[in-house]
Amino acid sequence: MQSMRQVKTARATFVERKYLSIVSGPLESSGTLLYNAPDRLEKHTLLPAPESLVLAGDELTITNEAKHQRRTLALQNYPIVWAFVESIRSTLAGDLPTLSRFYSVGLEGDAAQWRLILTPSEPSIQAAVSKIRIVGGRNQVASIEIIEPGGDRSVMTITEEGR
Amino acid sequence: MSGSSRRAVAAWVAFILACVAIISRTEFSTDLSAFLPRSPTPAQQLLVDQLREGVVSRQILIGIEGGTPAALAEISRRMAAKLRRDESFATVNNGENVGLEKDRDYLWRNRYLLSPAVDREHFTASALRRALEDDLQLLGSSAGMLWRKVLPQDPGGELLRLLDQLEGQTKPSMQQGVWFSKDGKRALLVAQTRSAGYDIDAQQRALVRIRAAFADAAGVGAARLLVSGPAVFSVSARETIKGDVLRFSLIATILISALLLLLYRSARTLGLALLPVASGALAGVAAVSLGLGSVHGITLGFGVTLIGEGVDYAIYLLTQMTPGTPARNTLDRIWPTLRLGVLTSVCGFSAMLFSGFPGLAQLGLFSIAGLIVAVAVTRWVLPALLSPGFSAPAVTALAPKAAFLARRAPALRPALLLGVALATLFLLLHRGPSWSDELARLSPVPLHDQTLDARLRSDIGAPDVRYLVVVSAGDQEATLQASEHVGAALRQLTTAGMLEGFESPATYLPSRKTQRARQDALPSAETLRENLERAQTGLPFRAGLFEPFLEDVSAAKRQPLLDRIDLQGTNLATKVDSLLVRRPAGWAAMLPLRGVADAQRIAREVAAVPDAQAVLLDLKHDADQLYRSYRSEVLKYSLLGAAAIVVLLSISLRSARRVFDVVAPLAASVIVTSAMLILGGHGLSIFNLVGLLLVVAVGSNYSLFFDRRVDSGQDRERTIVSLLFANISTVIGFGVLSFSSVPVLNAIGSTVGTGAMLSLVFSAILARPDDRAAGGNAA
Numbered sequence: 024m025q026s027m028r029q030v031k032t033a034r035a036t037f038v039e040r041k042y043l044s045i046v047s048g049p050l051e052s053s054g055t056l057l058y059n060a061p062d063r064l065e066k067h068t069l070l071p072a073p074e075s076l077v078l079a080g081d082e083l084t085i086t087n088e089a090k091h092q093r094r095t096l097a098l099q100n101y102p103i104v105w106a107f108v109e110s111i112r113s114t115l116a117g118d119l120p121t122l123s124r125f126y127s128v129g130l131e132g133d134a135a136q137w138r139l140i141l142t143p144s145e146p147s148i149q150a151a152v153s154k155i156r157i158v159g160g161r162n163q164v165a166s167i168e169i170i171e172p173g174g175d176r177s178v179m180t181i182t183e184e185g186r
Numbered sequence: 187m188s189g190s191s192r193r194a195v196a197a198w199v200a201f202i203l204a205c206v207a208i209i210s211r212t213e214f215s216t217d218l219s220a221f222l223p224r225s226p227t228p229a230q231q232l233l234v235d236q237l238r239e240g241v242v243s244r245q246i247l248i249g250i251e252g253g254t255p256a257a258l259a260e261i262s263r264r265m266a267a268k269l270r271r272d273e274s275f276a277t278v279n280n281g282e283n284v285g286l287e288k289d290r291d292y293l294w295r296n297r298y299l300l301s302p303a304v305d306r307e308h309f310t311a312s313a314l315r316r317a318l319e320d321d322l323q324l325l326g327s328s329a330g331m332l333w334r335k336v337l338p339q340d341p342g343g344e345l346l347r348l349l350d351q352l353e354g355q356t357k358p359s360m361q362q363g364v365w366f367s368k369d370g371k372r373a374l375l376v377a378q379t380r381s382a383g384y385d386i387d388a389q390q391r392a393l394v395r396i397r398a399a400f401a402d403a404a405g406v407g408a409a410r411l412l413v414s415g416p417a418v419f420s421v422s423a424r425e426t427i428k429g430d431v432l433r434f435s436l437i438a439t440i441l442i443s444a445l446l447l448l449l450y451r452s453a454r455t456l457g458l459a460l461l462p463v464a465s466g467a468l469a470g471v472a473a474v475s476l477g478l479g480s481v482h483g484i485t486l487g488f489g490v491t492l493i494g495e496g497v498d499y500a501i502y503l504l505t506q507m508t509p510g511t512p513a514r515n516t517l518d519r520i521w522p523t524l525r526l527g528v529l530t531s532v533c534g535f536s537a538m539l540f541s542g543f544p545g546l547a548q549l550g551l552f553s554i555a556g557l558i559v560a561v562a563v564t565r566w567v568l569p570a571l572l573s574p575g576f577s578a579p580a581v582t583a584l585a586p587k588a589a590f591l592a593r594r595a596p597a598l599r600p601a602l603l604l605g606v607a608l609a610t611l612f613l614l615l616h617r618g619p620s621w622s623d624e625l626a627r628l629s630p631v632p633l634h635d636q637t638l639d640a641r642l643r644s645d646i647g648a649p650d651v652r653y654l655v656v657v658s659a660g661d662q663e664a665t666l667q668a669s670e671h672v673g674a675a676l677r678q679l680t681t682a683g684m685l686e687g688f689e690s691p692a693t694y695l696p697s698r699k700t701q702r703a704r705q706d707a708l709p710s711a712e713t714l715r716e717n718l719e720r721a722q723t724g725l726p727f728r729a730g731l732f733e734p735f736l737e738d739v740s741a742a743k744r745q746p747l748l749d750r751i752d753l754q755g756t757n758l759a760t761k762v763d764s765l766l767v768r769r770p771a772g773w774a775a776m777l778p779l780r781g782v783a784d785a786q787r788i789a790r791e792v793a794a795v796p797d798a799q800a801v802l803l804d805l806k807h808d809a810d811q812l813y814r815s816y817r818s819e820v821l822k823y824s825l826l827g828a829a830a831i832v833v834l835l836s837i838s839l840r841s842a843r844r845v846f847d848v849v850a851p852l853a854a855s856v857i858v859t860s861a862m863l864i865l866g867g868h869g870l871s872i873f874n875l876v877g878l879l880l881v882v883a884v885g886s887n888y889s890l891f892f893d894r895r896v897d898s899g900q901d902r903e904r905t906i907v908s909l910l911f912a913n914i915s916t917v918i919g920f921g922v923l924s925f926s927s928v929p930v931l932n933a934i935g936s937t938v939g940t941g942a943m944l945s946l947v948f949s950a951i952l953a954r955p956d957d958r959a960a961g962g963n964a965a
Contacts, residue, residue: 041326043325044728045337045338045728045731046727047727047728048726051326052326072323081360082360097363099360099362
């Protein structure tokens with residue numbers, strides 16, 4: 024966790040696969056991730072349709088150029104979204120106190136190969152997310168897996184650039 | 187006391203009793219909109235209605251500062267919770283998501299009647315196919331997670347479409363889950379009162395509740411409460427008016443009484459001198475009450491000027507009486523002049539009577555009734571009450587000095603001519619910007635309150651509701667239908683980039699016609715099932731996933747149509763109520779526009795929408811336009827008033843030269859006063875214009891007396907003393923008003939105060955030397 028705090032800025036590509044009960048076969052999307060310490064995180068999906076999420080402070084801005092949509096959410100008003108984005112941002116920031124506000128945090132492995140297991144503490148959030156598994160090595164995150172109560176899950180594989 | 191005197195006194199007593207009886211049943215108001223123009227065109231009427239009772243007039247902006255963001259947010263939450271339970275408020279918004287579940291629930295349950303996308307095309311196999319492909323993309327995206335649950339019921343995405351409409355507006359920035367100013371120093375709330383803006387009592391109660399809620403929530407901390415908005419303004423304006431009326435009447439009465447005591451050295455004479463004014467004031471209030479229904483607080487404030495002017499008549503009589511001769515002789519002597527003076531004043535005030543401002547009409551009626559009664563009491567009642575041996579020793583002592591000054595005055599003629607020439611030149615050069623064209627100038631709101639308001643408004647980031655399409659029709663259904671037609675045009679304009687978006691009551695409560703059309707457009711259960719199966723072919727959705735969708739559509743096909751009552755308990759109800767209102771004749775819908783880029787084109791296209799009576803209002807521009815049109819109307823009536831005065835003088839004086847002698851000092855006074863007002867840094871407002879007319883109406887009395895042929899030098903000296911004191915009392919009456927913070931009183935006070943004084947001085951300077959010589963020789 025501590026070594027994560029040394030990362031001030033990072034750029035990565037991602038591939039996300041969603042396994043949903045209502046759809047047969049995974050839904051795949053990909054794009055880039057951008058992180059600026061301590062609290063700015065950008066997720067730009069390029070395929071299959073462009074969409075960007077910019078998280079800055081306690082505001083999340085979702086932009087869909089194709090549909091001319093742009094929406095800004097105050098995270099306090101959307102506790103589930105907040106818990107969700109904090110699982111990634113606080114991990115990247117090495118911010119254990121914030122993580123602990125939303126989740127009971129379990130850590131396995133060693134510095135070279137670690138696994139963070141987040142279990143939501145709030146019942147309202149448990150209804151949306153049952154577990155988040157973040158796998159990484161040193162100060163890099165390799166994958167994030169989100170498991171929902173119904174069995175739906177998504178796996179995001181992250182490849183860092185320029186290191 | 188002779189028989190006729192007795193009859194006069196008895197009639198006077200009866201009249202005063204009648205006035206008191208009327209006044210005791212009079213309603214007094216302080217509604218500031220009386221000084222907003224009465225509007226001739228429907229669009230302007232809508233504008234004034236908006237200012238009086240529209241959404242804007244009900245908004246109270248609240249700021250809390252002086253604490254850490256966490257502490258301020260906590261106060262904001264507690265205050266809002268308390269105010270939300272209060273019946274005085276329709277909505278209290280501080281950024282918390284309160285009541286949104288109900289809104290969402292309403293939109294969700296009725297999505298097929300509400301969604302603008304529902305038509306015969308919407309659920310064909312090919313349209314469904316496109317929708318399902320979009321759904322797949324959405325499922326893969328980050329928003330998919332939250333939306334997945336409703337997908338089986340809503341593959342067409344109606345809910346998202348409706349929520350987009352709801353959330354299109356710009357919002358203040360957030361901290362700690364509530365609205366904050368950008369710099370994080372102030373927590374912000376917006377409350378909307380249930381009662382209209384013109385109901386000042388209700389607004390005052392609402393403000394008291396807000397202060398109490400703050401005190402409860404903040405405890406003894408360092409946090410401060412800032413409140414602004416039309417309600418705050420009208421409540422504080424009412425206090426100002428009350429205070430000003432009382433204070434200035436008192437000050438003027440004391441000053442004028444002191445002046446009269448100095449002159450007459452007798453309490454009894456003072457009482458007699460005040461008698462005509464007091465009677466006039468009572469008559470004025472009674473006349474306004476009878477003629478116009480209620481009496482405005484500002485009218486009472488204006489009564490102060492009546493004290494100044496009405497006391498003149500008594501001063502003319504008491505001062506011009508030669509010791510040892512009965513009052514009646516003096517009256518016979520000065521009556522023609524006095525009568526003409528009153529008539530010219532009445533001509534002047536009549537112009538106010540016809541102006542578009544109900545408030546000004548009150549002031550006009552009040553003054554006319556007051557002056558006529560004051561002069562009548564002077565003419566018929568005072569002589570009966572004066573003791574035969576009455577004399578004013580101070581007058582005798584002062585007379586030669588005053589006369590000396592008057593004799594010297596014409597020496598100043600070149601200076602006067604130069605002054606008038608300079609003032610004229612100045613006015614010609616300043617022709618452009620010398621009118622102040624903003625309706626806001628009439629606003630009684632002190633500058634620092636306006637600044638606070640602007641600051642809170644920019645904090646909240648609520649763009650001023652400036653552009654508004656108003657749609658009118660006979661009943662609610664017709665209004666909603668017309669709003670939908672206009673809405674269709676606005677949507678096209680939005681796509682064309684002419685505006686960013688708009689709100690309409692029909693978004694949340696479509697007309698029954700539209701609801702029925704949507705319901706009819708929904709396919710039958712079998713058709714929809716077939717279309718869906720074809721659309722789904724080859725897509726990875728689980729079989730049977732969309733059964734809930736099929737059920738919901740067939741339920742929507744049978745559901746009863748929505749009415750206003752179905753919105754009960756949602757925030758949308760408040761929205762619909764504020765955007766859809768019953769008016770004296772018919773109904774009106776308000777469609778506020780956001781991000782207007784081309785107002786003219788919108789105005790054109792909106793007006794051209796068939797089957798709808800719609801107007802684009804630009805609240806700022808139209809208000810200023812309205813003001814300009816009223817100014818030109820007041821200008822017209824003022825010129826008519828001035829013309830009437832000249833005609834009256836021509837008929838009475840029957841000599842072009844004498845008319846010129848009377849009018850010249852007045853014209854000079856008006857020119858110099860205007861130049862001084864503009865030099866003082868203010869543009870001229872409507873109220874200054876009315877003031878200038880009153881300068882003519884009041885000042886004519888002085889020039890008439892200067893013009894009057896006199897029999898003896900002593901007589902002339904006494905006339906001059908009477909003029910001097912009459913003038914001082916008038917200047918006191920109007921002058922004290924120039925210290926008032928109520929714009930109408932302040933403007934009229936300073937204009938007439940200055941103008942009346944100049945009228946006297948200029949009359950003395952311009953008096954014909956031959957008249958003066960005749961008087962001087964006789965002495």
